[in-house]
Amino acid sequence: MSKHNDQIAELLTDDSFVRWINGDANTLEQRKWNRWLEEDPANIAVVRQAKKLNELLWFEEEQPNTQKELKRLESALIEERTLPSEGINRGGMGMALWTKVAAAIVLLITVVGVIRYAHWGPKEPEATEQPIMATTQTGYGEVKRVTFFDGSKIILNANSKLTYPKTHQGGDMQVELQGEAYFNIAHKSGQEQRLFSVLTAEGKVAVLGTKFNVNTHSEGTEVVLEEGKVKVQKTNPKDRANKPYIMSPGELAMLFSNKSNIKIQNVDSELYTSWKNFELKFKNTPLHRIADRIEEIYGVEVEFSNKSLREIEFSGSAPNKNFEVLLEGLRTLLKIPVTYEGNTIIFGS
Amino acid sequence: MLFAQFKTATNTKKDDQELWSALRKGNRKALSKLFQLHHKHLYNYGLKIVSSEQVVNGVIQELFLNLWDKHQHLSTAYSVKAYLLSSFRRLIFKQIQKEKNRAKRNRKYIEREEELTFSVENTLIREEVAQEKRRQLHEAFQTLTARQKEAIFLKFYHGLTNRELVEVMDINYQCVRNLLYKALERLRSHIETISYQD
Missing domain, CATH: 1.10.10 (Arc Repressor Mutant, subunit A)
Structure with a gap:
C-alpha cells in the first residue's frame, strides 16, 4: 500500500x-x-x-473587488505623474526613485475609510455640505510645508500624508494625518475663534491655537505638546471610559490603537520636534529607537552588527539636512562605524 | 471532472505573453488588462500569507505601480503568472518585515523571528464532497508545513508548473519536487481511508 x-x-x-x-x-x-x-x-x-x-485539492476562493482596485491603480498612476515636486527633496542616493515609490506606497497604505466631518459645537444645517478635500504627501527623505490662509503652518515629515479642506471659508477646521507632522496653529480670538482638529486612526487632537507634534505609527498616535493647550480624545465615543484629556506643554499623549486609555508622560518636547529644523536630537535614547526613526524618515533598513548595541543609549544631536549628512553626523555622535550598502544601514563593524 | 482553474490558467498564457510585450512597449491598457486577469489569483495567494485584506490590496497596487514604473526595463517573462506571483511574494514579505520594524517602536526588543505561516483555514474541497471527507482532508492539511501548504496551493489552485514554482518560491527544482512529494505523500496517508471508500 x-x-x-x-x-x-x-x-x-x-x-x-x-x-x-x-x-x-x-x-x-x-x-x-x-x-x-x-x-x-x-x-x-x-x-x-x-x-x-x-x-x-480544491481551494475555496475569495472574490476581491477587482474593478474598484483597478480604478484605484489607474488613479494612482495619473496622480503620480502630475504630482508637482513642491517638496524640499533632501535627496542624495537615488532618493528620486525612493520618493516616487514612497509616494505610491503612502497612497496605498491609505485607509479607505469614511471621512468624518464630526464638527464640535453648533453648526448650521447647510454646513453639512462636504468640503472638497486636498491631499499632500511626502516620500521618504522628504519634508513639506503647508501654510493655511490664516497663517497656520504645518510641516509634514517624511513618509506622511495630510488631508485638509481645500475650500475652507473660516470656522472650525479638520485635517487628517497619517505619519508625522508638526502643527503651528495660529490663535484666533473673538469672532475669528475656531477649533482646529487633527484626526488620526486612533483619535482626535483639538486646539484653538498652539504648537504640537503628531506622529502616527503601528502602535497608535503620539501627540507631543510644545505650547498652549490641546484636547486629545480616542475615536470610540461608545466607550464610557473614553474621556478627553487636556494636555499641558511638555506632555506626550499616546493613543494606542489597541487600548482604550490614553497614556500620558512628561517628555522633552524638543526631542520630538527637532526634526522640523533638520536635526535629530536624542537624550538617553537607545540605539534601536534611533534606528526606528531613521527607518521612518528614509525608508531604509537598519541592522546591528551586534545585538548588544541595540540598548546602548545616546545623547546629542545629528544634523539631518540629507541622508549623507545624517550618516556623517551619526558617525560623529555615536562613535561607532556606520556603513550604508544596498538600502541597509549597519551600525557597528 | 476537471478543474476550472487549470483551464483558465492554460488559456491565459498566450494572452499574458501578448499583454506583457505590449506593457514593455509602454501600453497602459495592457497593464490594466494584466491587472484584471491576475488580480483574483494574487489576492487569494496574498490572503494565505497575511490575513489583512487591506495589506494584500495595498501590495497588489504597489506591484502594478512598480511594473509601470520600470516597464521599459522589464525583460521577457517565460511565465507572466510566475513573475507576478514571485514579485508579489517578495513585496509581501518586505511589507511584513516593515510592519515588524514599525512595531518594534516603543517596545522591548523581541528576539524571536516569527516563522512564516501559510494559512489555508477556509480552504479546500468542493461543496459536494461529503462533510466527513472535508473534515479529514482539512485535518490532513493542517499537518503540513507552511512551505508544503504554499507549494500545494500554488500547484493546485494556481496551476503552476514545477518550473514556475521554482521561480515563485525561490528554491531549486529538486526542492520543489521534494516539497510537493512530501506534502502529497502526507495528504495521501491521512486520507487513504476515504480514497478507498468509493
Whole structure:
C-alpha cells in the first residue's frame, strides 16, 4: 500500500502527468501516458486514485473587488505623474526613485475609510455640505510645508500624508494625518475663534491655537505638546471610559490603537520636534529607537552588527539636512562605524 | 471532472505573453488588462500569507505601480503568472518585515523571528464532497508545513508548473519536487481511508 501511495504522490509532482489527467496534455504526452497505462493494468487504479486526490485539492476562493482596485491603480498612476515636486527633496542616493515609490506606497497604505466631518459645537444645517478635500504627501527623505490662509503652518515629515479642506471659508477646521507632522496653529480670538482638529486612526487632537507634534505609527498616535493647550480624545465615543484629556506643554499623549486609555508622560518636547529644523536630537535614547526613526524618515533598513548595541543609549544631536549628512553626523555622535550598502544601514563593524 | 482553474490558467498564457510585450512597449491598457486577469489569483495567494485584506490590496497596487514604473526595463517573462506571483511574494514579505520594524517602536526588543505561516483555514474541497471527507482532508492539511501548504496551493489552485514554482518560491527544482512529494505523500496517508471508500 505504501508503495502505491508513493507512486501517486510521485506522479502528481510530474507536470506532464498532471496535464494529462487534466486534459491539457499535448499529443506526444498523451501518447506517452496512454502507453504507460497499457503497460500494466494496475496503472488504471493508480490513475483513478491520482485523479481523486487531484479533485479533492480544491481551494475555496475569495472574490476581491477587482474593478474598484483597478480604478484605484489607474488613479494612482495619473496622480503620480502630475504630482508637482513642491517638496524640499533632501535627496542624495537615488532618493528620486525612493520618493516616487514612497509616494505610491503612502497612497496605498491609505485607509479607505469614511471621512468624518464630526464638527464640535453648533453648526448650521447647510454646513453639512462636504468640503472638497486636498491631499499632500511626502516620500521618504522628504519634508513639506503647508501654510493655511490664516497663517497656520504645518510641516509634514517624511513618509506622511495630510488631508485638509481645500475650500475652507473660516470656522472650525479638520485635517487628517497619517505619519508625522508638526502643527503651528495660529490663535484666533473673538469672532475669528475656531477649533482646529487633527484626526488620526486612533483619535482626535483639538486646539484653538498652539504648537504640537503628531506622529502616527503601528502602535497608535503620539501627540507631543510644545505650547498652549490641546484636547486629545480616542475615536470610540461608545466607550464610557473614553474621556478627553487636556494636555499641558511638555506632555506626550499616546493613543494606542489597541487600548482604550490614553497614556500620558512628561517628555522633552524638543526631542520630538527637532526634526522640523533638520536635526535629530536624542537624550538617553537607545540605539534601536534611533534606528526606528531613521527607518521612518528614509525608508531604509537598519541592522546591528551586534545585538548588544541595540540598548546602548545616546545623547546629542545629528544634523539631518540629507541622508549623507545624517550618516556623517551619526558617525560623529555615536562613535561607532556606520556603513550604508544596498538600502541597509549597519551600525557597528 | 476537471478543474476550472487549470483551464483558465492554460488559456491565459498566450494572452499574458501578448499583454506583457505590449506593457514593455509602454501600453497602459495592457497593464490594466494584466491587472484584471491576475488580480483574483494574487489576492487569494496574498490572503494565505497575511490575513489583512487591506495589506494584500495595498501590495497588489504597489506591484502594478512598480511594473509601470520600470516597464521599459522589464525583460521577457517565460511565465507572466510566475513573475507576478514571485514579485508579489517578495513585496509581501518586505511589507511584513516593515510592519515588524514599525512595531518594534516603543517596545522591548523581541528576539524571536516569527516563522512564516501559510494559512489555508477556509480552504479546500468542493461543496459536494461529503462533510466527513472535508473534515479529514482539512485535518490532513493542517499537518503540513507552511512551505508544503504554499507549494500545494500554488500547484493546485494556481496551476503552476514545477518550473514556475521554482521561480515563485525561490528554491531549486529538486526542492520543489521534494516539497510537493512530501506534502502529497502526507495528504495521501491521512486520507487513504476515504480514497478507498468509493
